[in-house]
Amino acid sequence: MNSMNRRSVLLAGLGVAGAGALAACSSSDSTPALVSPSGSAVAAADKKRTRSGKTHETTLTATQAMADLGAGITARTWAFDGRIPGRELRLTAGDTLSATLSNQLPNQTTTSIHWHGIALRNDMDGVPPATQAAVRAGRNFTYRFTADAPGTYFFHPHVGVQLDRGLYAPLIVEDPREPLSYDEEWVVVLDDWLDGVTGTPDDVFAELRHGMGGMHMGEDSSSPSSSSGDDMGDMGGMDMSSMGGMGSSPSASTSSSGGSMGMKFMLMGAQSPLLGGDAGDVKYPYHLVNGRVPADPQVFRAKPRKRVRLRLINAGADTAYRVALGGHQLTITHTDGFPVRHQQTDALLIGMGERYDVLVTLDDGVFPLVALAEGKNATGMAVIRTGSGSTPTATVRPKELDGMLMAASQLHAADDVRLASKKADRVHRIELTGDMMTYNWAINGRRFDMNNPTAHPITVKEGQRVRLDFVNTTTMWHPMHLHGHTYQLGSSGPRKDTTIVLPKKTVSVFFDADNPGQWMLHCHNAYHGEAGMMALVAYQG
Numbered sequence: 001m002n003s004m005n006r007r008s009v010l011l012a013g014l015g016v017a018g019a020g021a022l023a024a025c026s027s028s029d030s031t032p033a034l035v036s037p038s039g040s041a042v043a044a045a046d047k048k049r050t051r052s053g054k055t056h057e058t059t060l061t062a063t064q065a066m067a068d069l070g071a072g073i074t075a076r077t078w079a080f081d082g083r084i085p086g087r088e089l090r091l092t093a094g095d096t097l098s099a100t101l102s103n104q105l106p107n108q109t110t111t112s113i114h115w116h117g118i119a120l121r122n123d124m125d126g127v128p129p130a131t132q133a134a135v136r137a138g139r140n141f142t143y144r145f146t147a148d149a150p151g152t153y154f155f156h157p158h159v160g161v162q163l164d165r166g167l168y169a170p171l172i173v174e175d176p177r178e179p180l181s182y183d184e185e186w187v188v189v190l191d192d193w194l195d196g197v198t199g200t201p202d203d204v205f206a207e208l209r210h211g212m213g214g215m216h217m218g219e220d221s222s223s224p225s226s227s228s229g230d231d232m233g234d235m236g237g238m239d240m241s242s243m244g245g246m247g248s249s250p251s252a253s254t255s256s257s258g259g260s261m262g263m264k265f266m267l268m269g270a271q272s273p274l275l276g277g278d279a280g281d282v283k284y285p286y287h288l289v290n291g292r293v294p295a296d297p298q299v300f301r302a303k304p305r306k307r308v309r310l311r312l313i314n315a316g317a318d319t320a321y322r323v324a325l326g327g328h329q330l331t332i333t334h335t336d337g338f339p340v341r342h343q344q345t346d347a348l349l350i351g352m353g354e355r356y357d358v359l360v361t362l363d364d365g366v367f368p369l370v371a372l373a374e375g376k377n378a379t380g381m382a383v384i385r386t387g388s389g390s391t392p393t394a395t396v397r398p399k400e401l402d403g404m405l406m407a408a409s410q411l412h413a414a415d416d417v418r419l420a421s422k423k424a425d426r427v428h429r430i431e432l433t434g435d436m437m438t439y440n441w442a443i444n445g446r447r448f449d450m451n452n453p454t455a456h457p458i459t460v461k462e463g464q465r466v467r468l469d470f471v472n473t474t475t476m477w478h479p480m481h482l483h484g485h486t487y488q489l490g491s492s493g494p495r496k497d498t499t500i501v502l503p504k505k506t507v508s509v510f511f512d513a514d515n516p517g518q519w520m521l522h523c524h525n526a527y528h529g530e531a532g533m534m535a536l537v538a539y540q541g
Contacts, residue, residue: 032457032541034459035541036517037122037130037131037517038123039541042516045462049148050094054092054096055097056096056098057099057100058097059099060102060113061081062104063104064077065077065078065166067291069084069288069292069296070297074196075193077165078167079167084191084291085191088170088187092173092175093150093173094176096146097143097145099143101140101142103138108137109137110159111135111159112128112134112135112158112159113157113158114126114156115143115155116153116154116497117151118149118173119515125517126158127158131518150173150178151173151334152357154171155168160201161202161526161527163315164204170187180309183308184306185308185311186300186308187290187311188312188313188382189290189313190288190289190312190319193284193286194285198283203265205531207263207266208281213437265282266281267282267318271375272375278436279320279376280376281527282318287380289371289380293394294379294381294394294395297382299384300369300382303362305362306361307362308359308362309357309359310325310360312350312357313355318352320349322348322371323356323369323372324370325384326398326399328361328400329344329346329360330345331345331358334357336355336495337355338417343410346400346404347404348406352524353524354496363386365385366387367383368381368383370401379396381394408489408500409500413495419465419488419511421491424510425465425466426459427466427467428458428469429469429471430458430469430471430521432472432473432533434531434533435474441474441529441531442531442532448533453536456536458538459538460513460539461513462539463513465511466510466512467509467510468487468509468521469508471506474504476503477503478528478533479500479501479524480507481497483497483520484519489508498524
């Protein structure tokens with residue numbers, strides 16, 4: 001890769017939060033006794049959850065569908081009840097959800113549902129083979145759990161690379177004592193799309209898993225797109241206090257969408273300074289906002305001067321998005337379901353699996369909500385209409401994309417959700433390893449073994465304060481997601497369950513081990529995770 005100059009690496013802070021707090025990791029016992037996903041400790045913790053007494057029952061049918069993406073574009077895919085995104089589920093904190101998954105997928109395909117971001121009981125987390133057996137074709141499985149933390153969440157399968165199909169939908173948990181004041185709400189789901197257009201996610205993974213080293217290169221393999229180990233250059237240990245009003249032009253972080261490397265799906269040459277270099281692995285023909293292509297966008301209609309809460313969800317598999325609303329500033333209020341000190345910005349960066357809530361007071365007119373695919377020279381778009389005017393063109397790039405840009409590393413937890421200061425009882429070094437040459441993505445140099453998920457657990461004990469040091473030794477960025485918990489970035493950063501770790505950087509996060517069971521920790525790039533960048537965080541009995 002090309003070396004990045006210090007000035008252009010605007011979000012280096014994404015990769016250095018807590019880096020000064022590194023310490024030796026604790027070692028896991030060789031054969032620890034682990035808490036069972038359906039054991040007594042899990043049941044005891046579940047009983048402590050605050051319940052409203054109300055239960056919502058629903059059935060989610062996973063089936064083959066012909067999706068209408070707009071502008072005359074259709075795609076044969078898999079979806080919940082034939083919709084992309086699937087039907088929104090909405091609860092109030094303390095409610096119980098009873099959701100029956102009916103697997104009607106073709107070709108004897110197994111599946112599951114993972115409730116992304118929800119701190120629920122372990123045996124309902126939807127992660128075969130760790131927490132349940134995969135749901136076989138033609139069978140049903142009922143997920144029943146209490147969602148006691150309000151926020152913006154979503155759900156998707158946790159089998160293979162099914163995340164990159166159309167099997168996803170929002171899950172909104174409302175706060176019965178909502179502190180925010182707003183008039184309307186709009187849930188916005190972002191996605192990178194190729195299924196049923198250029199191939200399937202399984203086709204993509206079959207190509208990627210050979211790595212760059214196993215493919216015939218149609219061009220000089222020493223091109224800047226090679227990510228096999230070139231020095232990323234001086235990323236700059238930038239002080240967070242120096243990163244207030246910053247911005248970069250979209251053109252500075254984009255490049256061609258592939259070139260002619262003799263590969264159908266592997267993306268070459270996608271560069272983003274915001275992401276520390278290589279932006280992604282996969283060529284996507286479309287980027288969707290609420291299931292629509294930008295040439296035929298969804299339109300949200302409201303009256304001028306109304307205050308709207310946008311709940312932004314990145315359901316993509318390989319793409320980070322820079323999001324802005326033309327003609328407006330955004331006020332960030334939450335990330336990954338948890339409140340932050342309010343922060344105004346022109347645009348925000350959202351990695352796969354991340355969610356942000358923002359408030360905006362609408363002007364009079366027609367305004368594009370644009371999701372720029374970082375480093376991929378492509379956009380998704382929806383439209384807000386409060387008055388007369390023509391619909392923006394599909395290629396519009398609002399100036400706000402070039403203005404102040406915020407990411408999680410610059411935010412601070414709201415006072416009422418900030419973790420109390422406490423020394424970590426256990427520290428684990430989570431080394432992110434692998435490269436594009438062999439596509440050997442892993443954690444601590446060891447690919448996750450689906451046939452033996454408890455072979456090398458990252459162990460914790462209930463009641464401990466745990467620190468995870470994400471040490472990215474690779475030349476790509478990774479959005480790291482922990483199931484069943486939220487962690488805090490550093491001593492005062494936001495509460496999160498998914499965070500971006502830049503190349504050659506370290507991010508330290510803290511969480512309280514208060515939800516016993518066996519929980520996945522993995523890169524939320526669907527292809528990196530499936531290649532092996534997963535581990536099991538397991539409670540010792």
